[in-house]
Amino acid sequence: MAAKSLMKGFAVGAVLAAVMTLGSCFGTTPPGKANPAPSPNLQTFTPANGSSSATLSIASGSENGEVSNAIQKASDESGVAITMHYMGSLDIMNALEQGGSSYDAVWPASSMWISMGDTKHIVKDAASTSTTPIVFGVAQSKAMALGWAKPDGSTRPVSTSEVMDAVKAKQLKFSMTSATQSNSGASAYLAFLTALSGKQQALSVAELNDPALQASAKTLLSGVDRSSGSSDWLKDMVVSDPGRVDAMVNYESLVIAANRQLTGNGHDPLLAVYPSDGIAISDSPLGYVDRGQKLDGAFAKFAKALHSKESQKLFEQAGRRTGLGGTLANPNDAGVKSAFRADWGINAKPDALKAIAMPSADVISKALDLYQTALRKPSYTIWVVDYSGSMGGNGGRDGVVKGLNAALDPAQAKRSMIQPAPNDVNVFIPFDSSPQNDTVAKGTDTGAILDRANALEAGGGTDIYSALDKAIRELPADLSQYTTAIVAMTDGHSETGSRDSFMSHYRALKDKPPIFSIMFGDADPSQLEDLAGTSNAKVFDGRNGNLASVFRTVKGYN
Amino acid sequence: MRLSKSKLIGLAALLVAFALIAGTLVWRNSRPKPVEITSVDGYLGGEKIGLFDDPQFNALAAKDGLKVDYRKAGSLDMMTADRKGLDYLFPSSRAAVDYGKAKGVDTSTSDIVFNSPIVMYTHKAVADALVGSGIMSRANGVYTMDMSKAVAAMSANKTWGDVGWPSGYGQFRIDSTDPIKSNSGNEYAALVAATLNGGQPATVASIQRDAPALTSIFGKSGWMETSSEDSFNQFLTLGVGSKPIMVGYESQILDLAANNPDAWKQVKDDIVIAYPTPTVWSTHVLIPTNAKGQKLLALLKKPETQKLAWERHGFRSANFTGASSITRFGVPGTLDQITAVAELPRNDAMQSLIEVLTKGTQQ
DSSP states (O other): OHHHHHHHTOSSOHHHHHHHHHTTTTOOOOTTSBOOOSSTTEEEEOOTTSOOSEEEEEEEOGGGGGGHHHHHHHHHHHTEEEEEEEOOHHHHHHHHHTTOTTOSEEEOSSHHHHHHHOTTOOEEEEEEOOBEEEEEEEEHHHHHHTTOBOTTSOBOOBOHHHHHHHHHTTOOOEEOOOTTTOHHHHHHHHHHHHHHHOSOSOOOHHHHTOHHHHHHHHHHHTTEEEOOSOHHHHHHHHHHSTTTOSEEEEEHHHHHHHHHHHHHTTOOOEEEEOBTTOBOEEOOEEEEEOSSOOOHHHHHHHHHHHTSHHHHHHHHHTTOBOSGGGOOSOTTOHHHHTTSOGGGTOOOSGGGOOBOOOOOHHHHHHHHHHIIIIISOOEEEEEEEEOOTHHHHSSHHHHHHHHHHHHHSHHHHHHTTOOOOTTOEEEEEEESSSBOOOEEEETTOOHHHHHHHHHOOOOSOOOHHHHHHHHHHTSOSOGGGSEEEEEEEESSOOOOTTHHHHHHHHHTOSSOOOEEEEEOTTOOHHHHHHHHHHHTOOEEEOSSSOHHHHHHHHHTTO | OOOOHHHHHHHHHHHHHHHHHHHHHHHHHHSOOOOOOEEEOEEEOGGGHHHHTOHHHHHHHHHTTEEEOOEEOOTTHHHHSOOTTOOEEEOSOHHHHHHHHHTTOOOTTOEEEEEEEEEEEEEHHHHHHHHHTTSEEEETTEEEEEHHHHHHHHHTTOBTTTTTOTTSOSBOOOBOSOTTTOHHHHHHHHHHHHHHTTTSOOOHHHHHHTHHHHHHHHHTTOSOOSOHHHHHHHHHHHOTTTOSEEEEEHHHHHHHHHHOHHHHHHHTTTEEEEEEESBOEEEEEEEESSHHHHHHHHHHHSHHHHHHHHHHHOOBOTTSSOSSOGGGGOOTTOOSSOOOBOOOOOHHHHHHHHHHHHHHTTO
């Protein structure tokens, strides 16, 4: 099947993700408490009484970090310890196709990924844990200005073409996860296409090929100002820089989570706006992966506890719906009321959810391909890469070459659905104690960057700040045409002589691109965290794993 | 020859060890021999998982020395899947068995175990709206769907508003599992094909003639689950906006009412079961692939298993009735006797239907 082979290549290999996170598995966790994860991709839960009969390793969407109270409670009740491995829904599908990797259970955001990935028939007893629709969370002032909200915070249903018109009139920008990397982005994108087709039925290949529909989708997606590889991180990004973002496309439950943080810090909430002509719903199924490991008894105990009335109440307090038919099972609970607030635009009635008919697997895979190669907003990515002497001795230089190939070589990148499109721009700036000349690759031919990366030898000192200073001077004049990011990779402690001048130049920028960084070797985490904090970005840890997979993941964020 | 002290100790230890081993053997042989438990594993249509997971069923199996395991798979999918190391296939229709036979599965020892009619699940608001527009009727509390009217409305691309339910999004449609992979969708496709053929079982010729209509009707649904269990669960979970009408087996709602009273309580005032007129029988046939599979077949045919399967999971027996009245489940609008039943098409027509729908999804 065409869909299958295409989907196989999604995102980062789950096996690699598992290997990368192994290093942080062995910390001791106090009983009855969730370990606040040394690695953001891993979270462990041990039963309150301290002894567990078994441990289940679960491949889960990042959004389930928000229901850790319910997971902890179910772990307490069942006596089963849980290790959550957070990854994209598409990685979960990949893991299933490979026989389940080392996981005992899967918990993606939508059943779709299990149905498409379970070609070996190893998933058992999959059942929805909760539902949540994918909505627009719009800054209160913006929603009022657009006439989508009343002063009391309630919102009216807004059609997808109204959103498109607001984008066209430059009145609205929004952040959303990449459709090829994350379920919320994929679901929203499919809902946009279905709604914009105007046919009010499941999208077909013929409609997908319609130039008018493609033009509309492109216009709508031109409103994307920041992308992300993860729904949960998208929410974190919006919360940590309130006022920057007009809107985000995300799960209703993550709009609720964002609002708790925003209002707690004295900021205005985002108001939930429900598209009136097509909405996608996440059904968050948890299923056992039968690899012959005989943990089905432990799974059954944990799943039962997770579906108990008390656990389901915790789901609803975290902003998920657990009643049948998209309703709330505990509408009168105080904690649930504090989540589903009408003055945040939340409409808990199921008739607000005009669900689209999801397209068939073939159409989904073609639509995602089209997103990556033609319809998404072009990306402008500046790769600032350490070629200092130490990179030669620690495998860093070779890792970088592999990493750049994994992210930029069209054939390799296609397997992870991160391949370059005709209007993308990639800029390569190697540095040691000072930046070298840049190499610019426009479009899909990235050969010049890859050839140069391969030809360069490591040598010299490390000054990341002068290189970043060069990077921001390379930014295009009109950033609005692109989603822009700087990716800085280093293996050492940087000299700091040029830090202050770089920081002042960066702060003076009108549009500040995120500075993602890849930490390797003896890199100084505090220097990179400082850059991430200043630019509202994220540090990726390449110290334990394979750099190729980290470069791939980072590319998934822009 | 004299033995040294250490050698003596060694000899004594050896004797003690012998005594222990001998004693253990004697003790072991004196205990009653446990029943030899045989594990049996195979492909199972998802709608029968409730039965296979039922502790009472597992107890009956244990009495026969069986431990029953399964892998969930669509009825058609399992016929072409890797069967290595598996003892049985348990699809949900005779059509699937014929399909398997054509694909080289040895079906010579297969037998019918249960029956369950194909039904429509919908919500009260939708059902009453469709009664208003004549696509459904209600008599003595039982909802039925007129297949010829439903198919005509879908062929004419009527919207939900056109058929009396303006809150619906888009075109009037009936969702099912993937007819290429799973039985309930496949049988529903056969029913639609028969309806397009004026109520006569579809033939290769009629299917070729009606291919555009079939493609268009199934195209309305887009994404289709590969398991009837998953699609029923999504029908319950996602609500009326996502899945206004879903094809399923009668047994599914009976199973829910019997085994999940909390969930049943939440939905019982809203969920409606409607019998299509005509409907088709889903015939659950066990295909053993070896002697272990045959032991499972014998277990399933036992009267106490048949009684359990009806009373706790809603599967009618091979003769189309339950062992007691269907009213025992407390599900309103159900029928003891089902009279309007269509014949499934012959295997060549079924294959042709699958081909047409496979091509349809790629357009």
